[in-house]
Structures are given as C-alpha cells and as structure tokens.
Amino acid sequence: MSPPNDTFEITEATRLLLYQSMLRCRALEKKAYDLFMEGLVQGTTHLGLGQEAVAAGFAATLRPDDMSFATYRGHNHMLLRGMAMAPILGECAARANGCCEGKGGSMHITEVAKGAMGSYAIVGAHLPIAVGAAWAGVVRGTGQVSLCFFGDGTTNIGTFHEAVNLAAIWKLPVVFVCENNLYMEYTPISAVIPVEYPAADRASAYGLERIIIDGNDADAVYQTAVTTVERARRGEGPSLVEALTYRHKGHSRADPGKYRPDEEVAAWLERDPLLVYRGRLESLGFPPTVLDEMEQLARAEAEAAADEVRAAPLPDPAALMTDVWANGGSEWRN
Amino acid sequence: MAELTYRNAIARGIGQEMERDERVVFIGEDIGAAGGVFKTTVGLFERFGPDRVRDTPISEQAIIGGIMGAAMNGLRPIGELMFSDFVGVAWDGIANQIAKTRYMTAGQVALPLVIRTANGGGTHFGGQHSQSVENWHMMIPGLKVVAPATPRDVVGLMAAAVRDDDPVIFLDHKKLYALKEDVPDGEIVDVLGKAVIRHPGSDVTIVALAAMVHVALEAAGRLAEHGVSAEVIDLRTLVPLDTATFLESVSRTGRLFTVEENPRLCGWGAEIASIAAEECLWDLDGPIVRITTPHIPLPAAANLEDLAIPSAERVVQTVLSQA
Numbered sequence: 001m002s003p004p005n006d007t008f009e010i011t012e013a014t015r016l017l018l019y020q021s022m023l024r025c026r027a028l029e030k031k032a033y034d035l036f037m038e039g040l041v042q043g044t045t046h047l048g049l050g051q052e053a054v055a056a057g058f059a060a061t062l063r064p065d066d067m068s069f070a071t072y073r074g075h076n077h078m079l080l081r082g083m084a085m086a087p088i089l090g091e092c093a094a095r096a097n098g099c100c101e102g103k104g105g106s107m108h109i110t111e112v113a114k115g116a117m118g119s120y121a122i123v124g125a126h127l128p129i130a131v132g133a134a135w136a137g138v139v140r141g142t143g144q145v146s147l148c149f150f151g152d153g154t155t156n157i158g159t160f161h162e163a164v165n166l167a168a169i170w171k172l173p174v175v176f177v178c179e180n181n182l183y184m185e186y187t188p189i190s191a192v193i194p195v196e197y198p199a200a201d202r203a204s205a206y207g208l209e210r211i212i213i214d215g216n217d218a219d220a221v222y223q224t225a226v227t228t229v230e231r232a233r234r235g236e237g238p239s240l241v242e243a244l245t246y247r248h249k250g251h252s253r254a255d256p257g258k259y260r261p262d263e264e265v266a267a268w269l270e271r272d273p274l275l276v277y278r279g280r281l282e283s284l285g286f287p288p289t290v291l292d293e294m295e296q297l298a299r300a301e302a303e304a305a306a307d308e309v310r311a312a313p314l315p316d317p318a319a320l321m322t323d324v325w326a327n328g329g330s331e332w333r334n
Numbered sequence: 335m336a337e338l339t340y341r342n343a344i345a346r347g348i349g350q351e352m353e354r355d356e357r358v359v360f361i362g363e364d365i366g367a368a369g370g371v372f373k374t375t376v377g378l379f380e381r382f383g384p385d386r387v388r389d390t391p392i393s394e395q396a397i398i399g400g401i402m403g404a405a406m407n408g409l410r411p412i413g414e415l416m417f418s419d420f421v422g423v424a425w426d427g428i429a430n431q432i433a434k435t436r437y438m439t440a441g442q443v444a445l446p447l448v449i450r451t452a453n454g455g456g457t458h459f460g461g462q463h464s465q466s467v468e469n470w471h472m473m474i475p476g477l478k479v480v481a482p483a484t485p486r487d488v489v490g491l492m493a494a495a496v497r498d499d500d501p502v503i504f505l506d507h508k509k510l511y512a513l514k515e516d517v518p519d520g521e522i523v524d525v526l527g528k529a530v531i532r533h534p535g536s537d538v539t540i541v542a543l544a545a546m547v548h549v550a551l552e553a554a555g556r557l558a559e560h561g562v563s564a565e566v567i568d569l570r571t572l573v574p575l576d577t578a579t580f581l582e583s584v585s586r587t588g589r590l591f592t593v594e595e596n597p598r599l600c601g602w603g604a605e606i607a608s609i610a611a612e613e614c615l616w617d618l619d620g621p622i623v624r625i626t627t628p629h630i631p632l633p634a635a636a637n638l639e640d641l642a643i644p645s646a647e648r649v650v651q652t653v654l655s656q657a
Contacts, residue, residue: 067407101440107496112442117406128399128634135400136407139359139385144407162396169391211485323441324476326499332475333575334527 005225007231014060016294018218019281021056022274023295025076027302028085032075032092032106035306036253038091044105048076050248053273054179056175057221058147061229065142067117070149072107073179074119077149081116083109085305095312102315103323124154127163127176134172134232136292145173145232153184155198161205164240168206173232175225176240179215185251186259199242208240215243216273219280246271248314335518341511344374344450344483347492348412350521352382360387361397362414362450371416372452372511392421398427398449402435405447410496416504418453418467431566432501453481453505454545454595455627455643460514460634464508465506466627468543469602472572479572480525481505481615483547486517487570490524498526508543531583535565538589541577541580541606545571546593546644552618553649555595560650561640562657572602578608581614588619591653593644598629614618625652 010018029047037043045058048055053071059080061067070077077086083099091098092106099111107121118131120126130148137144154160155178167174178199182189195201200210211228214220221243250257256266257265281291324330336414338346352358360378366389369376379387390397394415396506415421426448435443446642457463458607467610471479476595480495480502482488488506495502532547542550549569554564556617565583569576586591592603603624635640 069467099440099444100438103440108438111441112406112439112441118439118443120431122430125399125426128393128396128427129403129406129431131396132403132405132411133407134403136404136409136411139404146403159395159399161392162393163399166389166393166396166400171390213593257397319440323437325435326444326446328441329459332476332573332575 010219010222015284017060017220017280018056018222019291020294020298021059021080022218022277023298024054024301025055025079027272027298028088029318030237031302031306032089035089035093035309040309041106042094042251043105044254045092046073046115046252047249048073048247050268050272052076053180053218053221053277054177054215054243054245055147057218058177058225060096060222061225062115062145062147065115066145066147067115067133068131068147068149069126069150071115071123071126071154072118072119072121073151074149075109077111078111080118080120081111082114083111083116085302086308089305089309090312093309094315095309096315097308097312100321103319124150124157124159126150126152127159128166131163131167131172131174133141134167134174135170138172141246143233144177145229147177149176149177149179151184152178152180152189152198154194155202156177156184164208164238165263168208169240171235171237173235174238175232176238178240178242180242181245181246181247183251183260186255197242199240203240206240208266211239211241213241213243215245216271216276218273218277243267253265257325335514336378337514338485339511339518340485340488340506340513341372341374343488343517344492344506345376347376348375348453349378349381349645350489351380351493351496352386353542357410358406358409358412359388359404359409360412360414361390362399363390363392363416364416365389366516372513375507376498380548382519385645395424395427398424398432401447401449402427402432402445405445406443410446412448412450412496415449417464418451419465421451421467421511429474431578433474437476444586445501446499448502448504450506452506452508454507454509455632455639456509456545458634458636458639461631464632464639465622468572469504469596469600472602473600474603476571478499478502479505480526480570481507481544481572482570483510483544483568485513485515485550486522489517491526491570492524493523494526502526509545526571527576529567529569529576529579531565531579532568533564535563535587537563537587538591538650539566539567539580539583539587540567540591541569541603542593543602543651544595546595548634549644549646550593550649552646553653556646556650557653560654564653564654569636577609582612584610584614588617589656590618590622591649592624593628593649594624595643597628598624598625601626620656649652
C-alpha cells in the first residue's frame with residue numbers, strides 16, 4: 001500500500017458517519033437487487049455491494065458544492081451526496097418518482113442540485129466531463145473540487161489518459177478515484193494491463209503521485225480523501241487514487257460472476273468493508289446495540305423508499321416529448 | 335460597414351460574445367497563441383487572455399468532455415475541433431453525452447455550449463480532412479446544427495449559437511474562408527432556425543447550405559441565361575429547421591432541388607425531400623431532385639474532388655434536364 005503520507009486521527013463522529021454511510025449504501029443496493037427480483041427494475045443494474053467504503057470515505061470530505069461524477073456503478077456515490085433513496089430506487093425502476101423521472105434509468109442516477117453530477121453509462125465518458133467542471137470552478141473562482149470515480153477497466157480507454165493529462169497540465173482540482181475491483185467486466189484486469197496496478201502504475205506518466213489504498217477500509221479511504229481533496233482545493237492540482245476493493249456480485253444483473261474463483265470471493269467477503277468497520281468500531285468501544293440500531297435504521301430507510309417506488313406511477317406519457325431542449329420541448333422544425 | 339472575410343468573421347463573432355459575457359470561454363488545439371491553423375481565431379488570445387482562450391493538447395475527447403463539464407458548472411464554452419472529421423474521435427461525447435444528457439436527466443442538466451469546427455471539402459485535403467458532416471449531427475436528437483454561408487452570418491449565427499441554451503454544432507466551411515463581403519459594424523445577432531432567400535426566383539426552388547449556397551447562386555445566374563428563374567434558399571441551420579421558407583417557395587415554383595455537399599445516403603436533403611413529399615406534394619410539378627456528393631469517400635486529387643462535390647455546372651445541367 002502507498003497511502004499519502006499524512007494520516008491523522010479520525011473523530012468518533014466521523015467514524016459513525018462512515019459506518020452509517022456504508023450501511024445506507026448496503027441497504028440501498030440490496031433493495032435495488034430485491035426490486036429487480038420483484039420485477040420492478042427492468043433493464044439492468046450494476047450494484048456497488050462490497051465497494052461502500054470508497055464512497056463513504058470520499059463523500060465524508062466534500063463540500064455541498066463539490067461535484068461527484070461516477071459510472072453506472074454509482075448509486076452509492078450519488079446517495080452519499082445527499083440524495084434520498086426513493087428517487088434513486090425510483091429511477092432504477094424507471095418510475096415517475098425517479099430522480100430523472102424515469103428517463104435515465106439505473107445507469108444515470110443524477111441530482112445536480114446536490115452535486116450528484118451523474119452516473120455515466122459509457123465507460124470513461126465522465127472523466128473529461130469532471131475535468132471540465134473543475135476547470136469551470138477555477139475560472140469562476142468557486143473553490144469547488146471535482147470527484148471522479150471509475151473502475152479499473154476505465155484505465156484502458158483513451159478518455160482516462162486525455163482527462164488525467166489535461167487535469168495535470170492545467171493543475172485542476174480533480175480527484176480521480178479508480179475503484180479497482182479486479183475485473184474490468186468479466187475479464188480479470190490483470191489480463192488486460194501490462195502493469196500491476198491499472199491506475200497507480202500509470203500515474204507517473206502524468207507527473208502524479210502513486211497512490212494505492214485499501215479500498216475496503218473506510219478510514220484509509222477517508223484519510224486519503226481528506227488529503228487529496230484538500231490538495232485540490234488549495235490549487236495544487238489533481239490526484240489519482242487507486243482503491244483496491246471487490247464487488248460482491250457480478251458486473252451487472254446478467255452476470256452471476258462465475259469466472260471468479262470461489263476462494264477469491266470467500267477471501268474478499270471476509271474483508272467486507274462493513275464487517276471490517278464493525279469490528280473496528282466494537283474494538284474501539286462503540287456499543288453493539290448502537291451499531292445494530294444504525295443498521296436497522298438504514299434498512300428501514302431503504303424499505304420505506306422501496307414502498308414509495310412500489311406505489312409510484314409510471315412516467316406520464318407526456319414526458320416522452322419533453323426536455324430535449326432548454327425550452328422544455330422537442331421541436332426541431334417550424 | 336467594412337469588408338470582412340469569412341475567416342476573420344469567426345474571430346469577430348467569438349470575440350463579440352466573449353466581450354459581452356464573461357462566462358463565454360474558448361478552448362481547442364492551437365487556437366490561442368497560434369491563432370488557429372486556419373488563422374480563424376487570431377487576436378482572441380491576446381484580447382481575452384489564457385484563462386478564457388486556452389490551448390489544449392491533441393485530445394478531442396477531452397475538449398468535448400471538457401466543454402460539457404464546463405457548461406454543467408456555469409460557463410458557456412466554445413470548443414474547437416480543428417477539422418470537422420475529428421468529431422469521429424469525440425463522437426461519444428457529442429452523440430451520447432452532450433446530446434442526450436438534458437433529456438436523460440429530465441431537464442436537470444443545461445448544456446449551453448458550442449462545438450465549432452472547420453467543415454467541408456474543395457481544398458484537396460483528402461478523405462479525412464474534407465468531409466461535410468452536417469448530416470451526422472442532424473440525425474442526433476439534442477443537437478442544433480448551424481452552417482453559415484456568409485461572413486455576416488458567421489458573426490450573427492455564432493452569437494445565436496453562443497446565446498442558445500442548448501448544444502450547438504457550428505460548422506464553418508473551409509472553402510469559404512477567403513470569401514469577403516461588407517458587414518455592418520457593431521453587434522450582429524441572428525436567431526437559429528431562420529432560412530433566407532438568397533436569390534428570388536419563380537420557376538424552381540434550390541435549397542442549399544454553406545458552400546453549396548454559392549454554388550447554387552452561381553447556377554441560378556447561369557440558369558437565368560437559359561430562361562429559368564431559380565430561387566435559392568440558404569437554410570443556415572439544419573436544426574432547428576426552417577421548413578416554412580422552402581415549403582412556401584415550392585408552393586410558388588412547383589419544383590424542388592437540393593444541393594448538398596454531404597454524401598448521398600441520409601444527407602440532409604433527404605429530410606427536406608421527405609418533408610416536401612409529405613406536406614406539399616400537390617404543389618409539385620415534377621420530381622424532387624437531390625444534387626449531392628456521390629456516396630464515396632472524398633479523394634485528394636483536385637480533379638477527382640471537383641467531380642465529386644456538386645458544381646454550379648452540375649446544378650445547371652440537372653435543373654435543365656428536369657425542366
């Protein structure tokens with residue numbers, strides 16, 4: 001592991017926030033899975049089960065006007081920017097109560113007003129977008145930081161290199177976070193890169209520090225997040241963080257993940273970020289009853305959101321022809 | 335009123351908008367200190383400085399993604415792609431991201447941006463630096479498409495594009511850079527979606543765009559010698575499309591021709607022909623005829639390229655053969 005140098009004590013309140021954040025992510029994604037099994041979610045979903053620590057650690061550092069960009073596996077990141085669960089699950093189910101009124105779907109969870117700048121369905125598309133948003137913040141003098149989450153597979157697409165290069169030469173406030181879950185989709189990342197670490201081993205090409213962290217340890221993620229976000233906000237340029245983690249499920253709903261050795265899955269399940277963190281909190285003296293209660297609250301929140309989705313109407317047919325243009329309509333001729 | 339080249343009109347149009355609105359910024363390859371490879375952006379870097387006029391690496395995907403992100407966070411950016419053929423390098427950003435994000439987020443994301451690029455052939459650059467790609471953009475819901483034919487329109491339509499709250503593809507035409515005309519002093523602002531009749535006529539309607547407007551005008555002059563009065567319509571924008579102007583014209587002339595630089599299949603004229611066939615068939619006295627570049631890549635050789643792109647002579651002969 002090569003975390004940034006400065007580590008520091010984490011407060012009790014932050015620890016509880018990190019745990020609560022991960023619990024809420026876990027409850028949300030399990031509920032997305034349940035709704036799929038109920039037949040309410042059509043199309044596909046890409047769940048972030050197992051990768052909650054990355055989302056929790058970074059979200060805890062952000063200002064409300066900071067901007068988070070993620071991939072289709074972005075439900076966790078968008079939730080932790082302050083979105084409610086119902087609009088996320090509603091969008092997964094493409095209901096009228098979805099954050100995009102059912103017109104985006106599971107792969108496009110977005111609430112711009114909360115800095116949840118979107119989940120992007122084309123691998124790599126959002127990296128230059130996050131860079132441009134950061135640049136606009138510099139031009140406007142806002143002090144905003146742009147957070148850009150992506151998977152290991154993204155490091156092989158051209159936008160990764162164009163975006164990191166541009167952010168580096170323009171010294172932009174972007175924190176690139178590669179969630180290396182070891183598989184690009186069905187293929188092990190190791191089979192498609194000539195280096196060991198897909199992001200960190202490319203960092204030097206852009207004059208950036210090599211940062212590899214345990215992405216299943218919320219404290220490690222949080223400390224790295226504080227360091228890199230502050231660095232960006234001070235105007236010292238971008239960082240490229242590689243967080244090692246693992247998805248508990250397959251790539252998407254179509255994928256049972258059979259290509260992964262059983263021993264590998266079992267080993268990573270033992271390193272489940274929630275188990276790890278629960279153990280740490282208990283060893284630090286947090287009462288199990290309090291932690292249990294937090295877990296129940298998160299589950300109840302997700303269940304209530306699921307009920308909202310079950311009761312939500314389908315999108316109004318009139319919505320079909322709205323919002324192509326800024327005037328709200330879709331006319332292309334007179 | 336002073337003489338202005340189409341080339342210099344580009345910098346004037348961009349400068350007019352940057353002067354007016356500090357949210358307007360401009361990025362691209364060699365656009366700053368170098369003034370653009372076609373010298374279309376000379377002076378902007380000196381006038382507005384490196385914070386607002388920025389040279390980028392050769393990174394078309396970063397340019398397009400970058401202006402999208404900048405537009406999402408409060409700017410009104412213009413991004414230049416040096417040649418319009420290069421949109422292929424950045425097509426995900428244009429067709430999947432910029433075009434669709436407003437709709438897919440139910441209107442949450444506004445993208446007031448302009449992609450400016452040098453389009454078209456006739457300059458013998460070969461098949462990857464000469465294409466007319468207006469139809470590529472026309473078929474993507476969520477993009478507005480502008481292709482000016484005159485120096486004055488470059489300024490006015492650039493202003494309209496920058497002020498529009500939707501993404502606009504602004505295709506200036508390489509072959510027209512040396513074209514000059516007297517252009518009024520002061521601010522010029524047009525609206526998108528308004529065609530103009532460049533030459534009135536009563537026998538046939540010829541609809542054209544960008545460089546083909548001048549081909550059509552030359553043809554109209556020659557057709558007059560043959561006793562054919564041709565009305566030439568400059569569409570100016572493909573999206574929004576001013577259908578009223580050409581439908582009204584056809585209702586008077588009874589004949590419709592399109593002159594298109596794009597290759598034949600699914601060229602913009604196919605949509606014009608389809609609309610005319612659906613909406614004014616009974617006004618027509620003969621077939622709708624499209625004059626286009628054949629469905630081939632463009633060759634580099636001057637004599638071959640000249641054969642490919644519609645010429646005034648081809649327009650004249652086509653119209654006369656139909657008369």
